Amino acid sequence: xxxxxxxxxxxxxxxxxxxxxxxxxxxxxxxxxxxxxxxxxxxxxxxxxxxxxxxxxxxxxxxxxxxxxxxxxxxxxxxxxxxxxxxxxxxxxxxxxxxxxxxxxxxxxxxxxxxxxxxxxxxxxxxxxxxxxxxxxxxxxxxxxxxxxxxxxxxxxxxxxxxxxxxxxxxxxxxxxxxxxxxxxxxxxxxxxxxxxxxxxxxxxxxxxxxxxxxxxxxxxxxxxxxxxxxxxxxxxxxxxxxxxxxxxxxxxxxxxxxxxxxxxxxxxxxxxxxxxxxxxxxxxxxxxxxxxxxxxxxxxxxxxxxxxxxxxxxxxxxxxxxxxxxxxxxxxxxxxxxxxxxxxxxxxxxxxxxxxxxxxxxxxxxxxxxxxxxxxxxxxxxxxxxxxxxxxxxxxxxxxxxxxxxxxxxxxxxxxxxxxxxxxxxxxxxxxxxxxxxxxxxxxxxxxxxxxxxxxxxxxxxxxxxxxxxxxxxxxxxxxxxxxxxxxxxxxxxxxxxxxxxxxxxxxxxx
Amino acid sequence: xxxxxxxxxxxxxxxxxxxxxxxxxxxxxxxxxxxxxxxxxxxxxxxxxxxxxxxxxxxxxxxxxxxxxxxxxxxxxxxxxxxxxxxxxxxxxxxxxxxxxxxxxxxxxxxxxxxxxxxxxxxxxxxxxxxxxxxxxxxxxxxxxxxxxxxxxxxxxxxxxxxx
Numbered sequence: 001x002x003x004x005x006x007x008x009x010x011x012x013x014x015x016x017x018x019x020x021x022x023x024x025x026x027x028x029x030x031x032x033x034x035x036x037x038x039x040x041x042x043x044x045x046x047x048x049x050x051x052x053x054x055x056x057x058x059x060x061x062x063x064x065x066x067x068x069x070x071x072x073x074x075x076x077x078x079x080x081x082x083x084x085x086x087x088x089x090x091x092x093x094x095x096x097x098x099x100x101x102x103x104x105x106x107x108x109x110x111x112x113x114x115x116x117x118x119x120x121x122x123x124x125x126x127x128x129x130x131x132x133x134x135x136x137x138x139x140x141x142x143x144x145x146x147x148x149x150x151x152x153x154x155x156x157x158x159x160x161x162x163x164x165x166x167x168x169x170x171x172x173x174x175x176x177x178x179x180x181x182x183x184x185x186x187x188x189x190x191x192x193x194x195x196x197x198x199x200x201x202x203x204x205x206x207x208x209x210x211x212x213x214x215x216x217x218x219x220x221x222x223x224x225x226x227x228x229x230x231x232x233x234x235x236x237x238x239x240x241x242x243x244x245x246x247x248x249x250x251x252x253x254x255x256x257x258x259x260x261x262x263x264x265x266x267x268x269x270x271x272x273x274x275x276x277x278x279x280x281x282x283x284x285x286x287x288x289x290x291x292x293x294x295x296x297x298x299x300x301x302x303x304x305x306x307x308x309x310x311x312x313x314x315x316x317x318x319x320x321x322x323x324x325x326x327x328x329x330x331x332x333x334x335x336x337x338x339x340x341x342x343x344x345x346x347x348x349x350x351x352x353x354x355x356x357x358x359x360x361x362x363x364x365x366x367x368x369x370x371x372x373x374x375x376x377x378x379x380x381x382x383x384x385x386x387x388x389x390x391x392x393x394x395x396x397x398x399x400x401x402x403x404x405x406x407x408x409x410x411x412x413x414x415x416x417x418x419x420x421x422x423x424x425x426x427x428x429x430x431x432x433x434x435x436x437x438x439x440x441x442x443x444x445x446x447x448x449x450x451x452x453x454x455x456x457x458x459x460x461x462x463x464x465x466x467x468x469x470x471x472x473x474x475x476x477x478x479x480x481x482x483x484x485x486x487x488x489x490x491x492x493x494x495x496x497x498x499x500x501x502x503x504x505x506x507x508x509x510x511x512x
Numbered sequence: 513x514x515x516x517x518x519x520x521x522x523x524x525x526x527x528x529x530x531x532x533x534x535x536x537x538x539x540x541x542x543x544x545x546x547x548x549x550x551x552x553x554x555x556x557x558x559x560x561x562x563x564x565x566x567x568x569x570x571x572x573x574x575x576x577x578x579x580x581x582x583x584x585x586x587x588x589x590x591x592x593x594x595x596x597x598x599x600x601x602x603x604x605x606x607x608x609x610x611x612x613x614x615x616x617x618x619x620x621x622x623x624x625x626x627x628x629x630x631x632x633x634x635x636x637x638x639x640x641x642x643x644x645x646x647x648x649x650x651x652x653x654x655x656x657x658x659x660x661x662x663x664x665x666x667x668x669x670x671x672x673x674x675x676x
Contacts, residue, residue, distance in 0.1 A: 045553070046553045046554060046555040046569045047553045049516050049518065049555070049567070049569045050518065050569075050589065050590055052516060052590075053518060053589070053590025053591075054589065054590055065586055065589070066586060067584075067586050067587070068550060068584065068586075069549055069550020069551065069574070070550060070551055070553070071550065071551065071552045071553070080549070080550060103549055103550065106549060107547060107549045110547045110549060111546070111547045114525050114526055114545070114547050114575075115545060115547075117525075117526070117577075118526045118545060121526075121601075121602055121604075125601055125602075
């Protein structure tokens with residue numbers, strides 16, 4: 001607050017007023033306010049109501065009372081005064097010192113100081129709010145993801161079951177459309193989750209050895225078929241000096257290239273799409289590759305190119321083509337996360353070329369032996385295998401039952417929670433458990449740990465367990481393995497994938 | 513003689529004491545923050561349910577930045593009620609509330625003391641109440657000077673209480 005010495009330099013104007021104990025002004029000058037003899041002091045300003053409340057006790061230690069920095073108004077005039085009230089026999093003397101200018105100066109400083117503190121608090125609050133919002137959004141997306149994937153699993157699964165029944169040509173076509181659209185919906189959910197993960201910084205890049213040439217061959221196979229359907233040409237060129245196996249994030253590289261190729265196919269109605277992979281440089285165990293995807297599609301206006309990688313960007317001419325406008329935003333973010341570069345050259349009606357440069361590593365010492373998906377068959381010693389399905393959602397129970405029973409080689413029991421599953425395995429011998437991770441009472445992780453740790457009987461403690469869930473965060477698989485499960489399958493799953501994993505685990509157990 | 517009671521608004525700076533003061537006296541609100549230096553005093557005449565008229569003299573004091581003990585003692589002389597205002601969005605404006613209330617109780621034990629959590633328009637009422645209860649922050653009312661929520665009722669109830 002103000003320094004009294006500073007205040008003295010202001011030489012305030014002073015008004016002295018004497019009032020009776022009844023509040024009647026008996027003597028006053030009009031230096032500051034136009035008060036006059038005979039007026040009631042209480043009528044001049046509400047401050048003076050204080051005189052009614054003052055008692056002798058308030059003056060015991062002091063002969064006067066001081067009230068600094070009081071705002072006193074008279075009409076539109078406002079003065080900021082220090083007041084001294086002094087009892088004096090039958091009268092009270094009031095001294096008013098006008099420090100308006102000084103206080104206004106102090107006011108400016110206090111205003112700036114408080115404003116800066118409040119602004120900092122406001123920013124802190126806004127930041128907290130944004131973080132909470134972000135957290136809510138991510139958890140919402142994770143939950144909605146689970147909620148959507150569960151019915152989607154059923155749709156995809158039942159369509160596949162339906163396809164194996166006798167269908168007319170038209171029904172077959174309708175089933176094919178349902179399957180295609182369900183897969184599309186699934187990929188849209190993946191896009192949404194990826195964007196959420198990228199924005200929250202939770203998307204982890206992994207470094208794993210993968211069959212690079214197999215990945216490219218997969219693209220070639222898929223898109224050659226698509227090109228045939230669209231009656232356009234698709235050519236893939238891979239420089240021969242590129243290694244068979246590379247180290248990098250296979251999933252993300254696949255996602256980047258698949259998104260760009262998919263886009264090229266969406267916007268190309270005639271001509272060709274050319275996919276070229278070349279090596280920029282190679283030093284010790286590092287190399288950089290350029291992936292060039294050229295199409296003869298509708299192209300992009302020059303002024304639109306800067307917005308191409310923004311979320312939800314859809315240009316006027318895109319509107320007839322399905323999509324969320326998230327694909328290229330994900331591509332750009334993933335390329336950045338992989339420390340790569342992406343460039344676009346385009347001319348309307350002539351076509352577009354995307355160039356992606358990505359760094360990889362490779363193993364110098366290891367031989368590059370191909371890793372093909374191993375084939376497994378059910379052990380021939382049994383005709384039927386008993387599977388315990390731990391799942392609380394009826395529709396998923398029904399779907400998996402349908403898939404397994406249609407094979408003719410499985411008996412299926414259903415437990416609706418972890419506790420029931422434990423009871424079942426104690427009473428009956430199972431060849432495999434399909435364990436939903438989020439069942440009630442005892443969840444899938446805990447139930448698996450109990451099966452692995454609490455039983456001396458090998459027929460119980462070594463039952464192969466496959467976890468499954470619609471919650472597909474990156475560590476779901478790791479968590480399953482750590483809980484003692486043998487494998488994990490994410491919803492929605494393809495029928496073939498589920499059967500492959502079941503056969504694989506039963507075959508592996510039989511071979512032990 | 514006219515019934516007259518002195519009510520003092522206390523609390524940290526920027527919690528909305530002046531906004532409550534202006535909302536109650538003139539039914540006005542401004543988003544612009546203007547620091548209060550010293551004290552501003554205004555009067556409002558309230559019709560009590562029993563027909564009497566109360567002249568409520570409200571002292572809007574300069575906000576403190578730490579504890580209520582920083583408020584000038586002379587401002588508190590002869591008070592009939594204190595309204596301790598805190599900002600629901602700023603925890604530092606109520607972290608010393610319990611010790612401030614102890615101070616007021618020990619030094620002004622005859623003065624009615626009420627606690628208001630202001631800026632209700634910026635928070636979820638249920639969540640805010642729950643959080644305050646968890647933190648053992650006592651309060652009599654949650655208000656919004658901006659939307660006028662609970663403001664008039666609070667002052668009317670206070671008028672009745674201090675004239676009993």
